[in-house]
Amino acid sequence: MAKLTFVGGIHPYDGKELSKDKPIMEVLPKGDMVYPVSQHIGAPAKPIVKKGDRVLVGQKIAESTAFVSAPIHCSVSGTVKAIEPRRVVTGEMVNSIVVENDELYEDVGFYPEVPLEKLTKAEIVDIIKEAGIVGMGGAGFPTHVKLSPKEPEKIDYVIANCAECEPYLTSDYRRLIEEPEKLIGGLKLILKLFDRAVGILAVEDNKPDCIRILKALTQNEKRIVVKALKTKYPQGAERQIVYATTGRKINSSMLPADVGCIVNNVDTMVAVYRAVAEGVPSMERIVTVTGDCIRRPRNYRVRTGTSYRQLVEEAGGFMKEPEKIICGGPMMGYSMFDLDAVVTKTSTALLAFSQDEVSMLKPGPCINCGRCVEVCPGRVVPSRLADAAERFDEAFFLKYDGMECCECGCCSFICPAKRPLTQEIKSMRKILLAKKKK
Amino acid sequence: MSDKLKVSSNPHVRSRATVNGIMAAVIIALLPATGFGIYHFGPKALQLILISIVTTVGTELLYGLISKKQTVDDLSAVVTGLLLALNLPVSVPWWMPVIGGVFGILVVKLLFGGLGQNIMNPALAARCFLLISFPAQMTDFHYDAVSGATPLAALKAGESVNVMDMVIGRTAGTIGETSLIAIVIGACILILLGVIDLRIPGSYILTLLLFVGVFGGHGFDPAYLVAQLAGGGLMLGAFFMATDYVTRPITVGGQYLFGIFLGLMTGIFRIFGPGAEGVSYAIILGNLLVPLIEKITWPTAFGRGGKRHAK
Numbered sequence: 001m002a003k004l005t006f007v008g009g010i011h012p013y014d015g016k017e018l019s020k021d022k023p024i025m026e027v028l029p030k031g032d033m034v035y036p037v038s039q040h041i042g043a044p045a046k047p048i049v050k051k052g053d054r055v056l057v058g059q060k061i062a063e064s065t066a067f068v069s070a071p072i073h074c075s076v077s078g079t080v081k082a083i084e085p086r087r088v089v090t091g092e093m094v095n096s097i098v099v100e101n102d103e104l105y106e107d108v109g110f111y112p113e114v115p116l117e118k119l120t121k122a123e124i125v126d127i128i129k130e131a132g133i134v135g136m137g138g139a140g141f142p143t144h145v146k147l148s149p150k151e152p153e154k155i156d157y158v159i160a161n162c163a164e165c166e167p168y169l170t171s172d173y174r175r176l177i178e179e180p181e182k183l184i185g186g187l188k189l190i191l192k193l194f195d196r197a198v199g200i201l202a203v204e205d206n207k208p209d210c211i212r213i214l215k216a217l218t219q220n221e222k223r224i225v226v227k228a229l230k231t232k233y234p235q236g237a238e239r240q241i242v243y244a245t246t247g248r249k250i251n252s253s254m255l256p257a258d259v260g261c262i263v264n265n266v267d268t269m270v271a272v273y274r275a276v277a278e279g280v281p282s283m284e285r286i287v288t289v290t291g292d293c294i295r296r297p298r299n300y301r302v303r304t305g306t307s308y309r310q311l312v313e314e315a316g317g318f319m320k321e322p323e324k325i326i327c328g329g330p331m332m333g334y335s336m337f338d339l340d341a342v343v344t345k346t347s348t349a350l351l352a353f354s355q356d357e358v359s360m361l362k363p364g365p366c367i368n369c370g371r372c373v374e375v376c377p378g379r380v381v382p383s384r385l386a387d388a389a390e391r392f393d394e395a396f397f398l399k400y401d402g403m404e405c406c407e408c409g410c411c412s413f414i415c416p417a418k419r420p421l422t423q424e425i426k427s428m429r430k431i432l433l434a435k436k437k438k
Numbered sequence: 439m440s441d442k443l444k445v446s447s448n449p450h451v452r453s454r455a456t457v458n459g460i461m462a463a464v465i466i467a468l469l470p471a472t473g474f475g476i477y478h479f480g481p482k483a484l485q486l487i488l489i490s491i492v493t494t495v496g497t498e499l500l501y502g503l504i505s506k507k508q509t510v511d512d513l514s515a516v517v518t519g520l521l522l523a524l525n526l527p528v529s530v531p532w533w534m535p536v537i538g539g540v541f542g543i544l545v546v547k548l549l550f551g552g553l554g555q556n557i558m559n560p561a562l563a564a565r566c567f568l569l570i571s572f573p574a575q576m577t578d579f580h581y582d583a584v585s586g587a588t589p590l591a592a593l594k595a596g597e598s599v600n601v602m603d604m605v606i607g608r609t610a611g612t613i614g615e616t617s618l619i620a621i622v623i624g625a626c627i628l629i630l631l632g633v634i635d636l637r638i639p640g641s642y643i644l645t646l647l648l649f650v651g652v653f654g655g656h657g658f659d660p661a662y663l664v665a666q667l668a669g670g671g672l673m674l675g676a677f678f679m680a681t682d683y684v685t686r687p688i689t690v691g692g693q694y695l696f697g698i699f700l701g702l703m704t705g706i707f708r709i710f711g712p713g714a715e716g717v718s719y720a721i722i723l724g725n726l727l728v729p730l731i732e733k734i735t736w737p738t739a740f741g742r743g744g745k746r747h748a749k
Contacts, residue, residue: 007740012451121466153576167451239741251741256494258663258746331449338443356444357452364512365554369683371455372691379740381688401739416455417554 002247005230006240008377010410012233012331014206015168019290022298024174027314033101033305034086035061035072036094039344040134041141042068047097053080057107058281060132061097066169070142070345071132073100075303077106089327089334089341099305108138110279121152121193123278131275132345137161137236137265138328143272147193149257155194156260157246160187160269162203163209163229164234167327169349171286172266174299176203176210179270180217184224186269189276190262197262199224206231215391225406233331234408238263240377252404282345288432289315293322293352302343306319308350309339326357331409361418372411372421378404382411386421389428397428405429452631457553461513467624468520468678474620475613479528479581485614486535487523493539494519501548514553518542521561521678524570524614525671525718529578537571538564556726559682562675562718569718577713580608589706590669590715593662601661604668615671625677637693638686638700639676645701646672653709672704675717685725691735692728699731700724 029233038044043066043180049055055074063071078101086096114123129144149155151245160183164172175183187199191244199221201214205228218224241251241263248259256263264272290297295316300323302311308327312318326333327341328348372382380401388396397403402425411421476484496514502508522538542564547556569576579588588610589599603609607617615621628634647663656662667673680686680700687696700720707716 010453012453034600075725102736115675188606243740249741249743251739254741254744254746258744321442323442324446324450326450330451333448333450335448335450336443336447337445351450353450356446356450358446358450359444361452365552367457367460367554367683368686369460370688370690373688373737377740379737381689381737401742404633404739404742407448413449413451414453414455416457418452418456420447422449 001241002227002245004227005232006235006243006377007379008259008410009232009234010375010413011060012167012413015290016170016173018168019299020170020173024178024286024299024301026301027306027311029076029101029306029310030103031101031301031310032081033076033078033099034307034342035097035099035305036061036076036086036088036342036344037072037096039072039140039304039346041139042066042070043070044095045069045221049080049082049097051080051082055080055099057105058110058283059108060281068142068145070134071130072097073132073281073283075305076101077104078102087341088344089336091337095381096334102248111279112279116277119276124189124193127276128272130281131271133268133271133275134282134345134375135265136267136271136285136345138346138348139331143264146262147190152194152198154260155197155257155262157200157262158187158190158194158197158244159200159202159241159263161202161236161263161265162239163243165204165233165236166331167233168290168351169288169329171288171299171348173207173210175266175270175286176207176213181215182270182273183266183279184217186223186273189272190264192267194262195391198247201226201231202241203227204229204231204235233410234377237377237408239406252406258368283344283345285347287311287343287347288349290349291322291352293318293320293354295319304344306343307339308336308341308343311343311350312339312352318352320354322352322354324353326351331413332407363419364417364432366417366419369416371414371416375410375414377408377410378406380404382421382425386419386424389424394432402430403432445458457512460633461517463628463631464512464517464678465520467627468524468614470604470620470623471524471614471617471674472520474607474617475524478607478616483528485525485532486528486530486613487520489532490523490535490539491516491519492545493536494522494543497540497543498548501544509552512553515543518547518560520703522564524674525565525612526610527576527579527612527658528581530575534568534575538568541567543570554684556684558722559685560680562679564723565718566722581610587671588664593665593669599665601664604665611669612671615674618668618673621673621677628677633679634677637690638680641694641697642676642680642700643667643672645698646704649702649705651710653705670708670715671717677719680721685728687732687735689735689737691737692731695731695735696724696728699727
């Protein structure tokens with residue numbers, strides 16, 4: 001049964017008041033746009049344009065024949081300037097298509113191919129695939145793959161993840177306030193794929209206004225319920241939200257579909273709606289730009305390929321010199337080397353802080369206080385796993401479920417000795433996962 | 439700008455809790471018991487407390503200077519020194535806390551690798567060391583010309599005890615163990631600050647009460663049970679020493695089991711042993727069993743055992 005919460009978790013300062021009350025503002029990019037060909041989990045897409053080609057808004061510029069992959073669409077009109085490796089937020093170099101923006105925003109023409117009522121299930125999935133939609137909460141798993149489980153008749157729940165449990169992030173919140181009908185539209189489209197399924201709009205109870213809006217909009221929908229979840233990080237983590245809404249448990253080797261669930265975040269469902277109902281591919285998203293260094297913190301409607309530098313300028317620039325810039329939330333985001341990386345389908349936020357808490361604090365010895373054990377949503381013993389990772393004790397790490405860590409960061413956050421527990425466990429997992437793949 | 443940006447792995451925020459803060463909280467929580475001890479046993483008690491703390495802090499400081507790795511600023515040596523003094527009778531000579539302090543910090547803690555690496559609680563191990571080495575001085579509880587049989591010893595000898603005196607602390611005993619009220623106030627501070635929880639103290643105390651109720655020969659007579667609770671350093675041990683992070687199990691199930699074990703051992707020592715107390719030995723024994731207790735109470739990872747089928 002639905003518990004509306006989970007065991008473990010933390011309550012960090014949420015910083016949402018900085019940006020939550022200002023309406024979403026559109027950003028029209030200037031200058032060069034950069035489109036990494038891998039903005040998702042799975043095979044990278046291959047460029048289908050070449051240097052010198054003129055491209056339009058919404059034009060497909062890279063695609064792949066692999067099932068687990070997603071095509072890339074251009075978000076401006078202009079000329080392909082180069083196809084070369086560029087640095088992305090994680091620090092890796094990824095082959096990217098660089099487009100010189102002519103600022104005309106000439107598009108390919110967007111219209112739904114078939115009227116909504118006449119669409120078959122296969123056609124819906126196909127449109128989603130062609131639109132290049134991936135999980136926009138951060139992981140970037142191709143949505144059409146998620147929506148094609150082996151036994152679709154066994155799906156009982158389609159969960160719209162509106163938890164937004166990461167501190168500082170308010171993009172989902174603004175969406176729910178400004179465009180709730182698009183989210184519900186996306187959910188209804190996905191429900192068409194699963195005849196037995198009930199749709200769940202799962203919102204943390206720190207957003208009572210959203211809960212009210214969603215309840216009002218869905219009161220006549222027989223297949224959709226709104227669930228208010230306890231506010232706690234990481235309530236929006238896939239395993240935790242499935243458990244909180246349905247009482248079903250999955251581990252690291254399972255997919256939500258294994259327990260009859262499909263989970264999509266807010267932006268993904270909106271992208272599904274826009275692709276199927278309006279014919280628009282995935283080429284924009286809402287990004288929260290905030291932190292104590294940002295002059296005008298708020299949410300921006302950003303075209304993929306826009307550089308973070310431009311986004312910061314759009315937000316009024318820096319009031320104070322930042323010491324740390326994070327792409328994503330403070331719990332699971334990446335800290336950035338510079339602002340040259342671009343917004344991709346999985347970007348959620350840009351945070352700029354004048355002080356970096358992490359480098360200010362010196363790690364000390366573990367005093368075995370057990371706080372990491374209390375907060376770990378994976379119910380493992382982080383301090384001991386980090387210890388095993390430090391001495392590369394693979395047998396211990398595997399035996400005591402080190403692979404079940406979801407890297408949410410709760411253990412590092414809570415640790416009074418300021419030990420980098422998540423980092424150590426994460427590194428070990430990465431090595432072991434790579435080993436497994438070989 | 440880019441050369442000034444700090445880059446690190448997630449998460450990028452940290453809670454406010456620190457090791458020093460936790461140690462400071464424990465010191466503050468021990469103040470009511472310390473204050474009552476000084477009030478009840480006189481200036482000699484204060485003297486012993488100061489000697490003990492100076493010894494433990496000095497030992498840690500010196501070791502840090504020699505090993506070139508200073509750790510005295512974590513305040514844990516202050517906690518050890520204070521706890522050790524609270525576990526001594528007021529009649530001991532001044533050099534007793536010195537020997538105990540050096541043993542506790544150097545042998546029990548630092549030689550095992552310092553804070554977090556010790557197997558036994560340093561203060562308790564030092565007390566047990568002193569009890570074995572100087573049994574006469576360590577069990578001489580006379581003060582102010584009061585003969586000084588501890589309430590538990592009196593109870594065991596078949597005499598009656600004044601329960602009210604025990605609750606307030608107007609009895610013989612070690613400096614910090616006599617006042618049930620003072621210790622409970624301190625324990626409440628720790629619980630409210632989230633430093634400790636009731637898993638270990640609760641299961642410890644309940645198990646002991648059940649045990650002495652069944653085997654003590656007085657049944658569940660309330661006065662007898664309160665005497666068992668208030669006497670023999672049980673409260674001090676249950677709330678301040680059995681809960682020592684380093685030497686208790688990290689697993690939640692293990693903490694309950696640990697408490698139950700301590701309750702049983704204390705009960706056995708009290709009822710069937712030659713002495714009337716037994717808290718210190720029970721906790722030290724429990725400390726040694728921690729790896730085993732953790733092993734059998736290891737938590738099950740979330741979703742473990744689930745099957746993957748869909749692709």
